[in-house]
Amino acid sequence: MPATIIINRRSDFIYDIILQPLMLRRSKLCYNMLMVKPPVDEVQLIEYHATSIRRQIIQMLALAGSGHPASSLGLVEVLACLYFNVLRYNPADPNDDQRDLLVMSNGHACPVLYATLAEAGLIDPLELRHLRQYGSRLQGHPERTRLPWLETTSGPLGEGLSQAAGMAYSLRHLDSPNDRRVYCIVSDGELDEGNIWEAVMFAGKYHLANLVTIVDCNDIQLSGRVDQIMPLGDLAQRWRAAGWRVSQVTDGNDATELLTALGNVQGSRRVSKPLALLTHTCPGKGVSFMEHDYHWHGRPLSEAEAGRALAELGVR
Amino acid sequence: MRLANDFTQGNPVRQSLRHGFGQSLLELARQDERIVALSADLAGSVGLGDFVQEMRHRYIEVGVAEQNLVTVASGLAHMGKIPFAASYASFSPGRNWEQIRTSICLNNQPVRLIGSHAGLNVGADGASHQMLEDIALMRVLPGMVVLAPGDSIEAAQFTRLMAQDSHPSYMRLPRVDLPVYNDPANEYQIGRAYVLRQDDQPVVSVVTTGSMTGNVLLAAQTLSQKGIASEVVHVPTIKPLDQATILGSIGRTKVVVTVEEHQVSGGLGSAIAELVLESDIRPTKFYRIGVNDRFGQSGTATNLWRHYQLDAGGIVEQILALLDN
Numbered sequence: 001m002p003a004t005i006i007i008n009r010r011s012d013f014i015y016d017i018i019l020q021p022l023m024l025r026r027s028k029l030c031y032n033m034l035m036v037k038p039p040v041d042e043v044q045l046i047e048y049h050a051t052s053i054r055r056q057i058i059q060m061l062a063l064a065g066s067g068h069p070a071s072s073l074g075l076v077e078v079l080a081c082l083y084f085n086v087l088r089y090n091p092a093d094p095n096d097d098q099r100d101l102l103v104m105s106n107g108h109a110c111p112v113l114y115a116t117l118a119e120a121g122l123i124d125p126l127e128l129r130h131l132r133q134y135g136s137r138l139q140g141h142p143e144r145t146r147l148p149w150l151e152t153t154s155g156p157l158g159e160g161l162s163q164a165a166g167m168a169y170s171l172r173h174l175d176s177p178n179d180r181r182v183y184c185i186v187s188d189g190e191l192d193e194g195n196i197w198e199a200v201m202f203a204g205k206y207h208l209a210n211l212v213t214i215v216d217c218n219d220i221q222l223s224g225r226v227d228q229i230m231p232l233g234d235l236a237q238r239w240r241a242a243g244w245r246v247s248q249v250t251d252g253n254d255a256t257e258l259l260t261a262l263g264n265v266q267g268s269r270r271v272s273k274p275l276a277l278l279t280h281t282c283p284g285k286g287v288s289f290m291e292h293d294y295h296w297h298g299r300p301l302s303e304a305e306a307g308r309a310l311a312e313l314g315v316r
Numbered sequence: 317m318r319l320a321n322d323f324t325q326g327n328p329v330r331q332s333l334r335h336g337f338g339q340s341l342l343e344l345a346r347q348d349e350r351i352v353a354l355s356a357d358l359a360g361s362v363g364l365g366d367f368v369q370e371m372r373h374r375y376i377e378v379g380v381a382e383q384n385l386v387t388v389a390s391g392l393a394h395m396g397k398i399p400f401a402a403s404y405a406s407f408s409p410g411r412n413w414e415q416i417r418t419s420i421c422l423n424n425q426p427v428r429l430i431g432s433h434a435g436l437n438v439g440a441d442g443a444s445h446q447m448l449e450d451i452a453l454m455r456v457l458p459g460m461v462v463l464a465p466g467d468s469i470e471a472a473q474f475t476r477l478m479a480q481d482s483h484p485s486y487m488r489l490p491r492v493d494l495p496v497y498n499d500p501a502n503e504y505q506i507g508r509a510y511v512l513r514q515d516d517q518p519v520v521s522v523v524t525t526g527s528m529t530g531n532v533l534l535a536a537q538t539l540s541q542k543g544i545a546s547e548v549v550h551v552p553t554i555k556p557l558d559q560a561t562i563l564g565s566i567g568r569t570k571v572v573v574t575v576e577e578h579q580v581s582g583g584l585g586s587a588i589a590e591l592v593l594e595s596d597i598r599p600t601k602f603y604r605i606g607v608n609d610r611f612g613q614s615g616t617a618t619n620l621w622r623h624y625q626l627d628a629g630g631i632v633e634q635i636l637a638l639l640d641n
Contacts, residue, residue: 145424151394153423159415162384166391166399173373174352174397195415198384206376 023088023098042085046255049119050080054286055313056115056128062306064132067140070283070296071109071187074218074253078279079116081258082183086265091122094148100180101151101167105160106187106216107141108298113150114138122149158193161186161213165203168211168274181265185214189221192230197242204243207272212265213244215276216252218283220294239276252281287312317510317550318499319533328495328530334432336468337489338363340475341400345371350398351479354378356385362402362432362489382411386420386427393425398479405431405447405488413453420484421457428478429454434464434488435527435577436607436624437617446612447488452582454486455555461485461506462555464526464576464584469498470552477506490527490577492617497530509558511565515545520635521565523549524575525584531621532575534628539635546635554584562588563595571601573635577626580606603638605631 014036024030031037053076061067082102083089090096104113111131118125123137130136137147141155151167154160164184171180190196203211215235219226226232236246249261261277283297284290287309301309322328345351345367353359354376359368368375376392378384382403389399401408408431409416420427431450438446454462461483465471471489478485485506497512504510512529513536520539524532529550536546547565551557566572572592574585585604592599607624621627625634 143422145422152390153418156414156418158383159387159419162387163391163394163419165384166388166393167395168391169376169388170392170395170397174349174392175395195383195387198378198381199387202378202381202384202388205379 020091023090023096042259043255046077046080046084046259049084050076050255051313053080053112053115053119055310055315056118056125057111058287058301058306058309058313060111060115060128060131062301062303063129064300066132066300067111068108068298069111069290069301070220070294071106071216071218072112073285073287073290074281074283075109075112075185075216076285077253077255077258078185078214078216078281079112080119081255081262083116083120085259086262087183088180091120098180101164101182103151103154103160103164103167103182103184104142105154105164105184106157106190107154109187110138110142113142117149123147157187157190158195160184161196161199162202164211164213165199165208168203168208169206172208172210173206181210181212183212183214185216187216187221188218188226188232189229191215191232191235200239200242200244203274208274209271211274212262213274213276215278217278217280220283220292220297222294222297224294235278243273245271245273245275247275247277249277249279252279253285317502317512319497319512320499323495323497323533328497330493331468331496332363332493333465333468333471333489334361334363334491336363336471337430337475337487338365338367340472342367342370344476344479345374348398348479350396352376352392352397352399354385354389354399354401356380356382356403356407358403358432361404362430364402382408383415386412386415386429389427390419390423390425393427398428400428400430400478402430402432404445405434405450406445409450409453409486410447417457421459424459424484426482426484429484429486430489431486432489433491435490436612436620436626437490437492437527437577438612439491439617439620440614442614443611448577448579448607448612449582450486450488451554451576451578451584452586455587459483460555461553463487463506463553465489465552466526466529466550467494467496467498469496469500469502470504473504474506474552477504481506488526492527494527495530497533504552507553507556507558509549509551509553509561511547511561512550513546513548515540515547518545518547518569520544520546520571520573520639521549521569522546522573522575522635523551523562523565523584523588525551525554527577528575528626531626531628531631535631535635538628538632542636544635544639551584554587557587557591559591562591563597566592566599567597570599571639572599573603573605573638575605575626575631578606580604580608601638603634605634
């Protein structure tokens with residue numbers, strides 16, 4: 001039996017009866033407008049869920065016997081912030097036509113996405129045990145046609161940002177006025193792909209201010225450190241040159257900083273540039289022997305390693 | 317299907333298939349606001365000039381970036397739009413096959429792909445721009461519909477049919493203007509093949525597609541004058557194949573010749589060979605006309621069709637040689 005108990009979120013009456021039915025974001029702003037205090041501190045809420053997601057990632061990867069632990073663990077706070085604070089979605093309908101869209105371009109990090117979907121109550125936590133197994137909806141790399149909560153199918157790197165840009169173009173230039181947003185996660189190693197820069201120029205040209213790209217700067221990729229495999233130069237300058245706003249998130253595992261950065265997206269209807277958040281995360285975060293080590297990009301955990309990792313995450 | 321009178325009388329009208337596509341798409345877009353067009357710096361060259369002028373925001377210019385072309389189109393399809401992504405076939409699907417495989421086919425987004433300038437008929441630009449492998453690339457992709465219209469009337473009709481169809485689809489178009497052999501009243505469907513000519517007691521089935529259908533119809537006239545009766549089976553949908561029509565013809569003649577402006581490997585000829593081998597029909601002869609493991613080169617379309625024996629004369633020569641053996 002997994003040692004963790006899944007609690008989807010702390011009880012939040014206001015969210016359940018007002019915010020969620022109205023498809024409003026679970027942000028401090030929304031609570032302030034209703035003149036009520038958020039039920040728990042936002043940061044504490046994210047950290048609470050992050051720990052739970054991390055444990056699930058270790059357990060599901062150990063059971064699967066393959067998969068990508070480093071970036072999955074590094075992105076936990078990002079996904080937790082998105083699903084427990086930022087994204088607008090309707091838990092009853094993955095195709096709700098007012099939802100925000102999240103495109104995970106670095107599909108290999110899908111364990112963190114699956115675990116977060118379970119943490120948010122969108123899929124059954126028991127399903128996480130079937131990661132990468134025959135007949136599972138949780139494919140080794142995510143497939144939209146098998147799991148309706150996904151906005152795309154990804155894995156081969158470099159293709160997600162273009163699709164996110166196509167979605168953002170549709171919302172901004174073709175559809176009736178709306179405040180829906182498209183979030184895209186790309187990894188730093190993925191920036192080697194030419195397709196990414198085609199999309200970066202496209203989003204700048206068409207002023208896709210409703211598009212937010214979270215660049216997971218974890219400094220590793222499959223076979224080495226990013227600066228060894230292919231140095232990326234001054235990333236902020238590269239994105240700015242193509243017409244983007246750029247913000248640095250110096251610690252992408254710090255919920256406070258992440259929430260501030262993602263909160264600054266607000267008001268984007270008045271600006272005409274897409275936003276890139278260069279988010280510096282720690283690959284393997286939370287497990288001392290994995291942190292910052294590129295060998296854990298795609299290495300499975302043995303039972304003993306999983307036990308050590310879970311112990312570090314407070315599971316006995 | 318009726319052939320146009322002026323085609324059978326020997327003085328056909330020549331029209332651009334790209335123009336047929338572009339005008340048809342513009343008409344559709346006026347009626348359905350979900351229609352959007354994308355191109356990679358080739359809007360005018362693929363027949364979208366008028367669309368660009370009239371449809372602000374619904375023509376999307378991605379620059380010379382074919383990988384982005386089809387992936388942005390996938391995102392648009394996800395939002396309920398009906399995207400047509402058009403470029404030269406050499407670049408799309410030549411450059412961006414993996415994006416088409418993952419972001420369109422595996423992701424099951426009904427993006428409509430147009431590959432213009434397919435075949436040797438591109439002419440002066442030379443081998444790099446003469447796409448001869450696109451049918452092979454596209455027909456192996458799960459769920460992909462592969463179309464090759466033979467004149468401007470078909471190009472216009474298949475554009476509408478692609479918009480109505482819910483699958484990812486690919487339509488290859490030639491650069492040159494081609495004789496219009498279709499009577500305007502003809503109505504085509506996706507997934508069907510058509511016997512466009514049937515002589516009495518035919519001894520050979522000539523199965524063809526796209527830019528070669530006009531040449532094959534002319535070749536069949538010549539063969540008939542030489543006393544060789546044939547059936548011309550036009551296959552504008554290479555995938556899914558209309559098995560009944562194609563096998564019906566081959567069952568009658570037992571001699572098969574396939575003709576395409578494409579490598580003989582992996583294209584229509586290969587698809588027909590696979591179909592026949594898995595059927596109960598045992599043809600006595602089977603021969604594929606096309607480009608055989610070679611590249612094209614610069615020249616006029618006429619030069620090149622002659623050189624590679626793909627004009628009506630060359631097709632006649634090859635069929636006569638086969639039947640003499």
